[in-house]
Amino acid sequence: MSKTRPLPADHADFANLPVTLVTVGAASERVAVHVAGQLSPGRVPLVCVAGYNRNMADWGDFLRLARQELRDATPIVLVDLKGRGRSTDRAGAAQYSSLADARDLSETMRALAIERAVFAGQGYGGQVLMALAAQRPSVMAGTVLVDAGPVSDSRGLVRLRVTLNDLMGVRGEASLRPMLRRMVAADYPGVPEPVLDRLIFRSHFVDKRGRLQPLFDPALIKLLEPFDLDDVLVAQWPLFDALSAAPLMMMRTQLTQQLRRETFDEMMKRRRDAEAFIIESQGSPALLDAIEDVQPITDFVRRATGLKKAA
Numbered sequence: 001m002s003k004t005r006p007l008p009a010d011h012a013d014f015a016n017l018p019v020t021l022v023t024v025g026a027a028s029e030r031v032a033v034h035v036a037g038q039l040s041p042g043r044v045p046l047v048c049v050a051g052y053n054r055n056m057a058d059w060g061d062f063l064r065l066a067r068q069e070l071r072d073a074t075p076i077v078l079v080d081l082k083g084r085g086r087s088t089d090r091a092g093a094a095q096y097s098s099l100a101d102a103r104d105l106s107e108t109m110r111a112l113a114i115e116r117a118v119f120a121g122q123g124y125g126g127q128v129l130m131a132l133a134a135q136r137p138s139v140m141a142g143t144v145l146v147d148a149g150p151v152s153d154s155r156g157l158v159r160l161r162v163t164l165n166d167l168m169g170v171r172g173e174a175s176l177r178p179m180l181r182r183m184v185a186a187d188y189p190g191v192p193e194p195v196l197d198r199l200i201f202r203s204h205f206v207d208k209r210g211r212l213q214p215l216f217d218p219a220l221i222k223l224l225e226p227f228d229l230d231d232v233l234v235a236q237w238p239l240f241d242a243l244s245a246a247p248l249m250m251m252r253t254q255l256t257q258q259l260r261r262e263t264f265d266e267m268m269k270r271r272r273d274a275e276a277f278i279i280e281s282q283g284s285p286a287l288l289d290a291i292e293d294v295q296p297i298t299d300f301v302r303r304a305t306g307l308k309k310a311a
Helices: 056-070 098-111 124-135 154-167 173-185 193-200 237-245 261-270 291-305
Strands: 020-023 030-036 046-049 076-080 117-122 140-146 204-206 212-214 248-253 275-279
Touching (some): 046 098, 124 237, 237 261
Parallel strands (some): 046 117
Antiparallel strands (some): 030 076, 204 212
């Protein structure tokens, strides 16, 4: 049986992102999707997947700006992987993996009658897309990887584990905000405090007792326990190479600890036809709240799908 997490009914970042729950896998397990625009035969949508413990709220600003650029020609689908956001949790921690998430994403596309799509994934979401390309290459019309590659940076995994453990059950919103701002400010220098607050509360909420609670399955934290700072993780280059059948854009935030620069450079060497873009003065996840960072993606979508830019 899947587990049900308590979710706040009035969570601000979900207000403009109503979802449909799609049954995928076990009858009790559902994937939350938000569809902006009209899905129909002949239209190739853009499907967006967030990072490891993140949810579709990370794509909220992107959605607003991308819809202005792409208009109604390209529907945009936001997906919460199981255990994140408004999707149900898996029955046990051992059932979480990028391969399982890729299978679920494939089944979600079938349920939505999507035959081909351009996919965008941040961090772990990009790794899921590489696995999807290996499992079902025909669905890939193009891929955008943001801070995602075939080699995870152990520093980023350890930092994420420490941060999430530190946040579990912290009480008192008045003292929480300064603490949380300090934790993320170094990754987003110069970003206004209200923006930092929004970023933080996309993955957490304050319950009625004043405790900080995750908008993801806490079992995901346990899966990070085996990693140490000096671990050299196994590279999954065959999964990266599975993206070769379709156009590729690779984006990296300047301050990320999820994707090492040397890995990004090696990715570029292996895919010399790919487009590359650096998002300045940001860490992970990318904010994607400025047109200069969003437009490279929408231009890529047009090229991958053969759409002409509206006059």
